[in-house]
Amino acid sequence: MTMKQIHCEIITIGDEILIGQIVDTNSAWMAAELNKIGIRVKQISSVSDDAGHIIAALDLAAHRADIILITGGLGPTKDDLTKKTLAAYFDSLMVFNRQQFAHIERIFTAFGREVTPINRQQAEVPQCCTCLPNEMGTAPGMWFEKKDRVFVSMPGVPYEMKSLMQKEVLPRLKAHFQTPVILHRTFRTQGVGESMLASWIEQWEDALPPHLKLAYLPSVGEVKLRISASGDDLEILEQEISEQSQQLYQLIGKHIYAEGEDSLALTVHRALVSKGLTLSIAESCTGGAIAASITQNAGASAYFIGGMVSYDNRIKADFLDVPDDVLETKGAVSEAAVQYMASGIRKKFETNVSIAVSGVAGPSGGTDEKPVGLVWIAVDGAQGILTKQFRFAKDRERNIEMTRLSALKMLLDYLNSER
Amino acid sequence: MTMKQIHCEIITIGDEILIGQIVDTNSAWMAAELNKIGIRVKQISSVSDDAGHIIAALDLAAHRADIILITGGLGPTKDDLTKKTLAAYFDSLMVFNRQQFAHIERIFTAFGREVTPINRQQAEVPQCCTCLPNEMGTAPGMWFEKKDRVFVSMPGVPYEMKSLMQKEVLPRLKAHFQTPVILHRTFRTQGVGESMLASWIEQWEDALPPHLKLAYLPSVGEVKLRISASGDDLEILEQEISEQSQQLYQLIGKHIYAEGEDSLALTVHRALVSKGLTLSIAESCTGGAIAASITQNAGASAYFIGGMVSYDNRIKADFLDVPDDVLETKGAVSEAAVQYMASGIRKKFETNVSIAVSGVAGPSGGTDEKPVGLVWIAVDGAQGILTKQFRFAKDRERNIEMTRLSALKMLLDYLNSER
Numbered sequence: 144m145t146m147k148q149i150h151c152e153i154i155t156i157g158d159e160i161l162i163g164q165i166v167d168t169n170s171a172w173m174a175a176e177l178n179k180i181g182i183r184v185k186q187i188s189s190v191s192d193d194a195g196h197i198i199a200a201l202d203l204a205a206h207r208a209d210i211i212l213i214t215g216g217l218g219p220t221k222d223d224l225t226k227k228t229l230a231a232y233f234d235s236l237m238v239f240n241r242q243q244f245a246h247i248e249r250i251f252t253a254f255g256r257e258v259t260p261i262n263r264q265q266a267e268v269p270q271c272c273t274c275l276p277n278e279m280g281t282a283p284g285m286w287f288e289k290k291d292r293v294f295v296s297m298p299g300v301p302y303e304m305k306s307l308m309q310k311e312v313l314p315r316l317k318a319h320f321q322t323p324v325i326l327h328r329t330f331r332t333q334g335v336g337e338s339m340l341a342s343w344i345e346q347w348e349d350a351l352p353p354h355l356k357l358a359y360l361p362s363v364g365e366v367k368l369r370i371s372a373s374g375d376d377l378e379i380l381e382q383e384i385s386e387q388s389q390q391l392y393q394l395i396g397k398h399i400y401a402e403g404e405d406s407l408a409l410t411v412h413r414a415l416v417s418k419g420l421t422l423s424i425a426e427s428c429t430g431g432a433i434a435a436s437i438t439q440n441a442g443a444s445a446y447f448i449g450g451m452v453s454y455d456n457r458i459k460a461d462f463l464d465v466p467d468d469v470l471e472t473k474g475a476v477s478e479a480a481v482q483y484m485a486s487g488i489r490k491k492f493e494t495n496v497s498i499a500v501s502g503v504a505g506p507s508g509g510t511d512e513k514p515v516g517l518v519w520i521a522v523d524g525a526q527g528i529l530t531k532q533f534r535f536a537k538d539r540e541r542n543i544e545m546t547r548l549s550a551l552k553m554l555l556d557y558l559n560s561e562r
Numbered sequence: 563m564t565m566k567q568i569h570c571e572i573i574t575i576g577d578e579i580l581i582g583q584i585v586d587t588n589s590a591w592m593a594a595e596l597n598k599i600g601i602r603v604k605q606i607s608s609v610s611d612d613a614g615h616i617i618a619a620l621d622l623a624a625h626r627a628d629i630i631l632i633t634g635g636l637g638p639t640k641d642d643l644t645k646k647t648l649a650a651y652f653d654s655l656m657v658f659n660r661q662q663f664a665h666i667e668r669i670f671t672a673f674g675r676e677v678t679p680i681n682r683q684q685a686e687v688p689q690c691c692t693c694l695p696n697e698m699g700t701a702p703g704m705w706f707e708k709k710d711r712v713f714v715s716m717p718g719v720p721y722e723m724k725s726l727m728q729k730e731v732l733p734r735l736k737a738h739f740q741t742p743v744i745l746h747r748t749f750r751t752q753g754v755g756e757s758m759l760a761s762w763i764e765q766w767e768d769a770l771p772p773h774l775k776l777a778y779l780p781s782v783g784e785v786k787l788r789i790s791a792s793g794d795d796l797e798i799l800e801q802e803i804s805e806q807s808q809q810l811y812q813l814i815g816k817h818i819y820a821e822g823e824d825s826l827a828l829t830v831h832r833a834l835v836s837k838g839l840t841l842s843i844a845e846s847c848t849g850g851a852i853a854a855s856i857t858q859n860a861g862a863s864a865y866f867i868g869g870m871v872s873y874d875n876r877i878k879a880d881f882l883d884v885p886d887d888v889l890e891t892k893g894a895v896s897e898a899a900v901q902y903m904a905s906g907i908r909k910k911f912e913t914n915v916s917i918a919v920s921g922v923a924g925p926s927g928g929t930d931e932k933p934v935g936l937v938w939i940a941v942d943g944a945q946g947i948l949t950k951q952f953r954f955a956k957d958r959e960r961n962i963e964m965t966r967l968s969a970l971k972m973l974l975d976y977l978n979s980e981r
Binding site: 160161162163164165166167168170171172173174175176177178183184185186187188189190191196200203358360424426429430431432433434435437438439441442443444447448449450451452453454455457458462491492493504505506507508539540543 | 582585587589591592597610843848853854857858860861862866868869871877925958959
């Protein structure tokens with residue numbers, strides 16, 4: 144089966160991006176979503192709030208792509224520039240859309256506010272477009288068709304754009320252009336570098352059939368692996384991707400902590416909730432970052448009892464019962480110290496499991512024996528204390544993040560090894 | 563004095579951006595820096611690793627702008643596509659550049675690695691360009707001139723690009739195009755909304771001379787105000803901006819916590835270091851986020867003794883001495899509870915000052931009396947305990963961030979009011 148590759152261009156409108164006031168995060172999100180349904184993004188262009196410039200950009204994009212997605216320039220303070228420009232571009236009149244106005248009224252009533260004339264303007268749209276309902280705001284999405292090309296205009300507010308894309312634009316694009324069936328499955332790993340993973344799975348990767356592709360998506364301390372399968376038969380693809388996933392698990396399963404969009408902190412959260420275990424945390428070099436990431440999860444109070452940021456050695460000694468002679472002879476960054484910290488916080492806060500970390504975050508404070516980047520982590524629980532030494536980088540921010548992730552991964556492995 | 567407005571276009575090259583694997587943060591940074599020297603960015607385009615597409619983008623950009631800045635597509639694994647494409651575009655041969663090769667050798671020697679043939683390739687550049695030394699990596703910046711237009715190619719690695727921009731590209735652009743003298747001064751405020759600030763300074767803002775512009779730069783919990791002055795006499799502009807700043811301080815001085823790039827956590831850090839005071843923190847709803855932001859500052863160990871994340875009420879009672887009857891009758895989110903938490907941590911950890919926060923972060927856990935977003939903050943020190951109630955939003959992440967910033971601002975005000 145061969146299918147014409149569908150191309151898309153993204154045009155973002157707004158001076159905020161061109162003066163560097165905001166970073167355009169919308170385009171990357173849109174590009175990733177389009178990729179997942181087999182549509183390739185050919186170009187992303189950011190242009191100014193200027194009718195001539197917008198029309199020139201639309202013209203150029205229509206020569207290169209089948210789909211043109213436009214974001215931004217729709218707020219009431221923008222004087223509806225984009226909307227009027229689109230009406231001119233498509234040779235269409237602006238008309239008052241009753242349904243759209245009813246939607247605006249509903250939103251305002253829900254917030255107990257009155258509809259002003261400026262809001263009434265938001266219900267005016269080019270006559271030739273199909274309005275796409277925006278559940279998150281007052282500016283509608285607008286779908287235009289012209290000579291085999293599809294143009295969609297959306298607001299630039301990220302959550303409004305995302306909601307419109309997911310509920311309206313992506314399903315409509317899939318139906319309009321017979322896009323191939325594309326399946327993705329993403330595996331999240333922690334603690335192993337990209338090149339190491341690549342070497343372990345090289346043979347398997349080389350043997351993948353051509354319609355199955357593997358992508359490496361690295362970030363600090365983590366590497367995501369994504370298998371994408373494209374074809375025309377959903378069931379066959381599902382079967383293939385499932386078989387390949389099994390093989391991948393056999394090769395590197397112990398490094399995969401979750402699939403999809405679940406962060407490590409959320410995976411730990413779920414494990415503790417499902418096992419009904421409580422957690423306490425004693426942090427030194429991470430300064431509260433581990434506890435902060437755990438408590439980002441709504442509902443963390445079900446299992447997280449509390450944490451201690453024992454930055455000064457006095458706190459380690461007085462409140463976590465790390466013996467003075469350990470701190471003096473072995474130092475705060477030592478296996479013995481984190482063992483005492485982990486057992487100390489677990490006993491004091493009376494929890495089922497605990498984490499403790501101590502390290503040299505840098506940039507100063509390193510010695511020949513204990514360089515910047517040296518970190519000790521301990522996990523304590525019913526199965527006893529587990530400790531591990533790590534050597535991270537020279538950068539403070541990176542060391543804190545690597546320590547946080549490594550500690551969460553150690554805890555997760557500890558929980559999963561419980562009988 | 564009238565000066566021709568100089569326009570720039572930014573072209574980023576690389577499939578990583580078009581498949582949504584990375585967000586293009588380079589362009590916003592570059593646009594902000596160009597703006598500061600009076601150069602306006604006309605368009606930002608992201609194009610694929612494809613010679614034809616790159617040349618088309620260069621051609622279009624050269625019709626619209628005086629300066630074309632290109633990033634990305636220069637790594638050794640990219641097969642030097644951008645470099646060869648630029649050579650073709652400028653009708654130039656690729657030549658081996660001795661100086662560039664010596665630079666690559668120096669970098670490799672410093673890392674104890676050997677120069678491979680692929681690295682030798684990185685010393686090949688189009689004959690017609692001026693090489694700009696890249697102190698942070700092996701790919702050079704390349705400066706081209708063609709018919710009044712300047713083209714500069716840089717690597718896409720953010721710290722390499724930034725270093726090249728600051729040390730080479732921006733100074734050269736200033737010299738090449740007689741850009742106006744532009745001065746900026748940025749004032750950072752916390753805890754007041756944009757519209758509130760705008761109403762307080764409306765008269766002053768309206769009276770600003772036309773060559774002085776004010777910009778509002780809002781983010782969660784903070785608003786930055788930036789005065790930009792453009793002209794041709796540096797001394798006069800400095801004088802003007804200083805006079806206007808004085809007036810601004812008279813109007814909203816107590817809300818300005820710092821100028822320039824200094825974050826609130828860094829400002830608190832500096833105040834504690836300069837006053838020689840120690841700090842402890844008791845956190846409930848922020849779950850460690852305040853301590854984590856304080857300890858992001860290198861050298862925080864000079865004053866930060868430690869923190870307690872008293873998530874469970876048991877920890878508030880047993881380790882911070884919040885009386886059981888306060889927790890029972892008034893609850894953990896109450897003025898009395900945060901007062902006890904602040905004085906408890908300060909006494910136990912023996913510090914000069916302390917912060918305590920307790921609130922309903924959400925999304926659940928709210929009641930009619932104590933809705934999601936209700937937060938109490940206390941600061942304790944030699945001048946006694948200060949408490950304040952806040953009502954933030956419905957969103958958990960936002961509530962945590964607003965609480966963190968508000969607590970740091972309360973501490974800063976407390977420190978600054980000390981005699």
